[in-house]
Amino acid sequence: MSIQVIRAGIMDSLQDKGRFGFQQLGINPSGAMDLYSMEIANLLTGNAPDETVIEMHFPAPVLLFRSTALIALSGADFTAILNDEPIPLHQPVWVKKDDVLAFRSPRKGARLYMSVAGGFAIDQWLGSGSTNLVAAAGGFKGRTFAAADEIPFRKKWNDIQESKRVLPWKAGLDWGNESDKFSILLGKEWDWLTDSSKEQFFNQSYQLSTQSDRMGYRLEHPLLELKYQEELISSAVNRGTLQLLPNGKIILLMADHQTTGGYPRLGHVVSAHQHLLAQYRPGDSIYFRQVNQETAEQWIIRQQQHLLQLQNACTFRLQQYFHENNHQL
Amino acid sequence: MAEKLPYLIYSLGDRALTIDFGNRIDLAIHEEVMAWYHDWTSKPIPGALELVPAYSSITVYYQVPAPVTITTGQTVFEWMKTNIEDRMKQGIGPYRKERQLHRIPVCYDPVLVPELIQHANSCGIKPDKLVALHTEKIYTVYMLGFLPGFPYMGEVNEKIALPRKTSPVQVPAGAVGIAGKQTGIYPLHSQGGWCLIGQTPIQLFNANLENPVFLKAGDQVAFYPISLPDYRAWKEDACK
Numbered sequence: 001m002s003i004q005v006i007r008a009g010i011m012d013s014l015q016d017k018g019r020f021g022f023q024q025l026g027i028n029p030s031g032a033m034d035l036y037s038m039e040i041a042n043l044l045t046g047n048a049p050d051e052t053v054i055e056m057h058f059p060a061p062v063l064l065f066r067s068t069a070l071i072a073l074s075g076a077d078f079t080a081i082l083n084d085e086p087i088p089l090h091q092p093v094w095v096k097k098d099d100v101l102a103f104r105s106p107r108k109g110a111r112l113y114m115s116v117a118g119g120f121a122i123d124q125w126l127g128s129g130s131t132n133l134v135a136a137a138g139g140f141k142g143r144t145f146a147a148a149d150e151i152p153f154r155k156k157w158n159d160i161q162e163s164k165r166v167l168p169w170k171a172g173l174d175w176g177n178e179s180d181k182f183s184i185l186l187g188k189e190w191d192w193l194t195d196s197s198k199e200q201f202f203n204q205s206y207q208l209s210t211q212s213d214r215m216g217y218r219l220e221h222p223l224l225e226l227k228y229q230e231e232l233i234s235s236a237v238n239r240g241t242l243q244l245l246p247n248g249k250i251i252l253l254m255a256d257h258q259t260t261g262g263y264p265r266l267g268h269v270v271s272a273h274q275h276l277l278a279q280y281r282p283g284d285s286i287y288f289r290q291v292n293q294e295t296a297e298q299w300i301i302r303q304q305q306h307l308l309q310l311q312n313a314c315t316f317r318l319q320q321y322f323h324e325n326n327h328q329l
Numbered sequence: 330m331a332e333k334l335p336y337l338i339y340s341l342g343d344r345a346l347t348i349d350f351g352n353r354i355d356l357a358i359h360e361e362v363m364a365w366y367h368d369w370t371s372k373p374i375p376g377a378l379e380l381v382p383a384y385s386s387i388t389v390y391y392q393v394p395a396p397v398t399i400t401t402g403q404t405v406f407e408w409m410k411t412n413i414e415d416r417m418k419q420g421i422g423p424y425r426k427e428r429q430l431h432r433i434p435v436c437y438d439p440v441l442v443p444e445l446i447q448h449a450n451s452c453g454i455k456p457d458k459l460v461a462l463h464t465e466k467i468y469t470v471y472m473l474g475f476l477p478g479f480p481y482m483g484e485v486n487e488k489i490a491l492p493r494k495t496s497p498v499q500v501p502a503g504a505v506g507i508a509g510k511q512t513g514i515y516p517l518h519s520q521g522g523w524c525l526i527g528q529t530p531i532q533l534f535n536a537n538l539e540n541p542v543f544l545k546a547g548d549q550v551a552f553y554p555i556s557l558p559d560y561r562a563w564k565e566d567a568c569k
Contacts, residue, residue, distance in 0.1 A: 027477045188349075233353065
């Protein structure tokens with residue numbers, strides 16, 4: 001069972017929740033940029049939340065299914081087309097042998113996730129299916145997809161007879177943030193900013209530059225100034241960290257960030273908002289606002305609870321569906 | 330038992346905190362960092378997922394929610410911080426200092442690394458002297474970072490402390506460089522801004538090995554010079 005890449009997209013790669021426990025060796029965690037959508041795609045096909053999925057950008061790949069599969073899409077809307085028929089996000093979809101999945105235009109968001117029921121048949125590297133592009137390891141041969149790649153998946157289905165390809169339920173989303181304002185916790189060197197830069201910080205917008213990728217977003221904005229400066233000895237950094245570069249501009253660390261850094265840390269985008277950040281594209285603008293530790297932690301817990309409820313609902317609907325249709329999940 | 334140094338614990342976002350022993354490159358501080366790192370690796374702190382030791386700090390990545398019910402009104406950060414402070418009050422039990430010494434061959438031939446001559450000139454010494462100064466010391470691996478398996482080592486003799494390049498260039502895997510009083514080895518082909526002085530045939534990172542990274546924080550390293558033919562023979566052997 002496999003999916004053939006007829007035409008590769010930009011940076012199509014296999015990702016899961018990330019590879020943790022090896023940052024002390026300089027091995028960055030990788031993982032899906034939008035962990036929330038990755039998880040929703042998995043739950044819809046009955047997978048474990050951290051099963052490996054395909055992460056796609058636009059232009060997205062053209063994929064040929066070599067055998068029957070149950071898939072789900074979540075994240076960005078790239079106008080998915082299955083054999084010329086549009087298919088929706090956030091619903092399980094049957095695909096058959098020789099079906100072609102393509103994506104027409106980027107309607108919303110930057111990153112799209114596709115899960116396959118049963119997961120992809122790949123060897124994990126250091127406990128994770130994520131592609132680490134720096135180390136050229138993990139995922140599918142440690143790299144992004146290329147034309148003619150055969151991405152193997154595990155689950156074999158008997159031929160399906162369903163006339164309706166799209167299963168009749170949809171994941172309810174809880175995005176948690178409807179604005180362009182991203183909440184941050186203040187960083188260790190926040191107080192190094194001048195008073196006017198501190199004020200400016202929460203009032204100005206930050207545009208994602210074209211040099212924004214899985215490693216980090218370079219932001220374009222009126223320069224921020226430090227009133228105090230000291231050479232920082234390198235220490236560990238984190239996804240979501242806002243580092244102030246010597247040129248007065250911010251780099252916001254994302255999934256493929258280096259494990260250590262020595263630039264002033266002005267703040268950290270809270271975990272609960274990081275998945276939304278992953279859906280912004282170069283040219284888009286964002287703002288920051290401050291929250292406290294307690295709120296940030298509560299949001300993480302609320303998000304986890306929402307995903308747990310969704311998992312229960314998806315499991316129930318799938319079991320019921322398979323029971324009625326005499327399938328084995 | 331390690332000497333108790335003053336420290337500061339600060340939040341690194343909503344799922345990590347850093348214990349900072351002072352923003353300095355100092356062997357005594359680093360020993361303290363590694364002592365706590367080993368202590369918390371052998372007897373894990375509840376809720377801690379991952380520890381990253383650096384020059385003068387340890388970062389603890391932790392889970393939210395906490396693994397147990399915590400006092401109402403207390404954040405997971407405060408709970409973790411209190412636990413760590415309590416552990417630090419108790420002190421470190423007896424532990425074995427892991428100080429593995431690695432002798433690493435380096436080819437300092439300008440044919441392989443042409444910029445060596447220019448760096449020696451800017452230090453006001455002959456290339457031979459630069460090599461002698463680089464190979465005479467035993468260095469400590471303070472931390473790994475930047476790339477998988479990239480060791481930050483120190484400290485080099487002040488006479489060969491070279492500034493970083495103003496803009497990064499392409500650097501081959503195995504390149505040995507200096508930045509300030511630090512010395513390091515690029516495990517992978519990459520962009521880099523350190524002044525290059527040599528090239529090792531040793532592979533510092535191999536994803537196919539069970540332990541993909543050759544050096545660990547706390548290890549010690551001594552460099553020894555090898556000739557260009559030896560370097561090439563070594564590389565050829567490694568390819569077989």
